[in-house]
Amino acid sequence: MNQFRGADTGGPYTVLCDHVYEPLAQATRPLRFTVRAGRIADVADLDDGPPPAGGDVLDLRRHVLLPLLVDTHVHLRLDPWPLEPRLRTQPELRPIEEELPVVRRRAAEALAAGVGLVRDLGDLGAASLAAVEVARHDRRIAKVAACGPALYRAGCYGRWLGQPFADSESLCAGIRRWAADPRVSVIKLIPTGIVNFKRGRVTTAPFVTPDELQAAVDLAHELGKPVAAHASGDEGIRLAVAAGVDFIEHGYLMTRPTLDLLIERQLTWTPTFAPVHVQWRCADRCGWNGDVRGRLRQILDDHAAMLRIAHASGCRILAGSDAGAPGVSLGGGLWLELELMQQAGIPAADLLTMVTWTASQALGTECPWGRIAAGAPASFLAVAGRVDRDVRLLREIRWVARDGRIVPGRPPRMSADPAVDDQAGEPAVAPSPAHAEPRA
Numbered sequence: 001m002n003q004f005r006g007a008d009t010g011g012p013y014t015v016l017c018d019h020v021y022e023p024l025a026q027a028t029r030p031l032r033f034t035v036r037a038g039r040i041a042d043v044a045d046l047d048d049g050p051p052p053a054g055g056d057v058l059d060l061r062r063h064v065l066l067p068l069l070v071d072t073h074v075h076l077r078l079d080p081w082p083l084e085p086r087l088r089t090q091p092e093l094r095p096i097e098e099e100l101p102v103v104r105r106r107a108a109e110a111l112a113a114g115v116g117l118v119r120d121l122g123d124l125g126a127a128s129l130a131a132v133e134v135a136r137h138d139r140r141i142a143k144v145a146a147c148g149p150a151l152y153r154a155g156c157y158g159r160w161l162g163q164p165f166a167d168s169e170s171l172c173a174g175i176r177r178w179a180a181d182p183r184v185s186v187i188k189l190i191p192t193g194i195v196n197f198k199r200g201r202v203t204t205a206p207f208v209t210p211d212e213l214q215a216a217v218d219l220a221h222e223l224g225k226p227v228a229a230h231a232s233g234d235e236g237i238r239l240a241v242a243a244g245v246d247f248i249e250h251g252y253l254m255t256r257p258t259l260d261l262l263i264e265r266q267l268t269w270t271p272t273f274a275p276v277h278v279q280w281r282c283a284d285r286c287g288w289n290g291d292v293r294g295r296l297r298q299i300l301d302d303h304a305a306m307l308r309i310a311h312a313s314g315c316r317i318l319a320g321s322d323a324g325a326p327g328v329s330l331g332g333g334l335w336l337e338l339e340l341m342q343q344a345g346i347p348a349a350d351l352l353t354m355v356t357w358t359a360s361q362a363l364g365t366e367c368p369w370g371r372i373a374a375g376a377p378a379s380f381l382a383v384a385g386r387v388d389r390d391v392r393l394l395r396e397i398r399w400v401a402r403d404g405r406i407v408p409g410r411p412p413r414m415s416a417d418p419a420v421d422d423q424a425g426e427p428a429v430a431p432s433p434a435h436a437e438p439r440a
């Protein structure tokens with residue numbers, strides 16, 4: 001139940017807050033504003049006389065208010081739980097009527113955690129694309145941007161994330177098909193494998209030749225779509241950077257010269273710490289012995305060192321949780337990702353700007369907020385505590401509004417990091433039968 005009129009309909013109500021975060025200034029200001037028809041209006045200094053008469057007041061003094069967050073790398077369709085490999089089932093394609101409620105529920109979890117936009121980077125079918133349309137108008141869930149199925153080399157890594165291509169011709173046909181879909185905002189390619197944690201490196205050669213990848217990227221750009229590439233291992237990352245892929249996802253085991261090239265070409269890097277952190281933190285349950293756990297730690301430490309260099313060198317970095325990977329929840333996963341980036345040495349204020357304004361610029365029109373300003377959608381969250389000094393306070397989110405509509409109640413505490421939350425590793429809110437995937 002919301003406590004005041006207008007909370008369900010997007011206004012009118014007046015918000016008072018002594019710490020409204022301004023991403024460009026990286027500072028907070030005491031402001032008041034009115035929410036009317038889902039948008040921000042009448043922005044004024046907090047002390048600028050009494051609030052306008054009529055309508056209710058949402059008093060957020062002693063809170064920090066920010067634009068909603070953007071998670072630039074999720075998989076709405078994948079179930080993060082259970083953690084244990086032996087208990088996990090392989091995702092399979094189901095009818096859209098079965099998939100859409102699951103995807104919708106996860107988009108609702110994201111919004112409850114203050115995440116206003118998720119970008120899905122790989123889906124077996126079209127559930128994420130259906131969610132793009134549903135989420136456009138449904139203010140109870142996060143907005144969705146999506147690539148549809150990721151394109152992967154038949155027989156190589158990527159089977160759970162999209163559709164296979166056999167050769168250059170079928171790769172280009174796939175790009176043409178998905179670029180023509182108005183719901184698709186980015187083309188996702190999988191030119192490399194994943195890190196082999198036992199060996200501590202990517203053991204497979206890149207799945208595409210430089211010419212194949214270049215032709216694919218050029219075609220997507222010609223068709224007006226940016227390209228995101230799953231890329232780990234220095235050889236594969238360098239290949240993707242050289243081809244001018246817009247978004248380098250993961251980028252594990254990147255060397256300094258490759259990072260320098262990425263920065264020189266003004267590409268964007270999303271380091272996705274969370275999925276590997278979970279493997280390290282819960283190594284036992286993930287089936288890893290002490291040796292592998294040590295290798296995971298080294299990989300994470302090297303990744304953190306590269307992040308510090310990238311940040312100091314002006315690289316455009318985004319926060320993406322890879323939610324849907326084992327142990328990484330929608331919403332809570334982004335909190336964890338930000339905590340890990342802060343732990344790596346990136347200041348909280350830089351992270352808040354990255355996850356609001358920078359992300360909204362990088363993803364373009366999908367995300368019409370990024371600042372609290374007159375005329376912008378009233379899409380914000382409020383935290384009880386100086387989250388601009390410590391992102392761990394995102395766990396103290398008290399209010400979330402999308403297009404002026406207040407999300408009812410307090411968001412569930414989502415256990416993205418079981419160890420941090422001192423929980424057994426399961427979500428705080430148990431999955432309902434509709435949420436759980438049937439086990440074979």
Ligand SMILES: [Zn+2]
Pocket residue numbers: 073074075121122322
């Ligand atoms: Zn992913």
